[in-house]
Amino acid sequence: MKNEFGRLKRKMIVQIIFILVIAIVIGYLISIALLDGILQAPFADAFVAFCENVLQLDWYTAQKIYLIIFQQNKSLWLAVGFILLLLIIFYIALSRFTRYFNLISTSISMLSDESDKEIHLPAELDFLEKHLNNVKNKLEKRARDAQEAEQRKNDLVVYLAHDIKTPLTSIIGYLSLLDEAKDMPADQKDKYVTITLEKSYRLEQLINEFFEITRFNLQSIILEKELIPLNYMLLQVADEFYPLLVPKGQKAIVHIDGEINIYADGNKLARVFNNILKNAIAYSDPNSTIKISAKSENNQTFISFSNTGKTIPAEKLDMIFEKFYRLDSARSTQTGGAGLGLAISNEIVQAHGGTISATSSNDKTVFTVMIPTKS
CATH class of the missing domain: 1.10.287.130 (Signal transduction histidine kinase, dimerisation/phosphotransfer (DHp) domain)
Incomplete structure (x- = not known):
């Protein structure tokens, strides 16, 4: 963030220096013009005339006052002028900062008001414009998703x-x-x-x-973790779905090299595997085989469920883990659920610090669950 503000700081410094130089030059020119330059005589005559006509002083007294006030106090007038110039510079700089704050405040108001317009800020605040527009886009997406x-x-x-x-x-x-x-x-x-x-x-x-x-x-997901033999759990899950596999001539086989133990909530993780396998059975071709495999790499365990069936379009793959989304809207509630299985699975996996994803191509769909081996 410090580097992002660098452009703004440099512009403000350049502006202040520029205004200061202009102010000093103008002050110097006015000073030498009024007190020591070509305007000295007209200024002195005007001051003396003012004293004579308005204050009713004689010429000698007016001339003396002019000498005392201006000629003998040049340094004082220069100091006063310089202070006034500094105040002017401070006011201009403050006005610039206030303008930035007003623009930022307006942009934040656009976020809260859910305005459809893009947020635009000066070039020196382009980083902030990008951040605010990103936030705006995320809020809009969340609102649409909700x-x-x-x-x-x-x-x-x-x-x-x-x-x-x-x-x-x-x-x-x-x-x-x-x-x-x-x-x-x-x-x-x-x-x-x-x-x-x-x-x-x-x-x-x-x-x-x-x-x-x-x-x-x-519901709020509260995990009760323990050491779980993953091999045994996946075999048990596959066996439990045998009655659903038989009518369509399907099979579920588990293939794991070696023994894998993970530290997780067994009941909730079983619910994840049940939801994925139930989904695979529903969308797999008859007489096909659902392959369940697992492997551990770099303290992460990957569990995959692979089935053959109709390819899931890419746009639907991005939505299958959203709540109340049903892959096939044409499926009645007689065959489809409430569209919560994969959404709940996603939340359970995230609560474990893992991820769940899906890929689908060439009539093959693979769901992959990553769970930290130790957590």
Whole structure:
């Protein structure tokens, strides 16, 4: 910051020196012109005439006063003039600084007022102009992101509310049939009970998504770290998703060279891996293999989830970790979640001091989680 202010300081110094030189030159010229130069006689005659006409003094007295006040006190008048010049210089310099402060204050007001106009400052404050415009752009992006997230949340709430009616209507309908037809055949009754139970599970899932949307904005991530055998955790995660893999003929294989232990919150990290693997299963091709691998380098552990499926466009890759964003907006809430899984995963990983990223090309998508091995 000191170097950035150097240009401003140099300009101010040059301006002050320039004004000082001009003031001294003007003062010197006035001094020699009025007291010792070509204007000395006209000035003396004017002063004497003033004393005679206004003060009613005789010529000799007026002449004597002129000599005492001006001719015998040249150094005093020069000192007074120099002090006045310094005051003028100080006022001009202060005015310049005040102008800078006014411009900066106006620019800050533009930030608070969320003005659409770009901030412009003098050339010597170009560094500050760049900083303020960067802040302005970041604030605008945050406002847009917040607005888009709020809109996505509102859309999801509407979708969920609409979808809740479907299983609820079915549940009420089948229960009404069971209540009205007391002598219903056993096999038909079992069929209706099974359907009602499935609809109840779906209704529970939708209600849980409602709670998840609310809880996301209220929760604070508190880590309870311990030493975790990563090999065992990833194998366990893959095994738990076996029932979701089988219907589509998919497989999840874990490949790790050697044993890796990390210091992390096991429960929350498992939630990260569950969210990523669930997402990979949903978007992978049928009969494909999801590869899970891990390696440690320079006190950092990298965990990768690789799957084959439709390539994710670059513009969507930048948004998949934002809350309430769903990769495929055409997917109904029957198949898609509330769009919070990857956003929550991102916050958990960041709380560990790590990062989460995704790449997608040539029908291959890779999610990579970096966690410090020791923290």
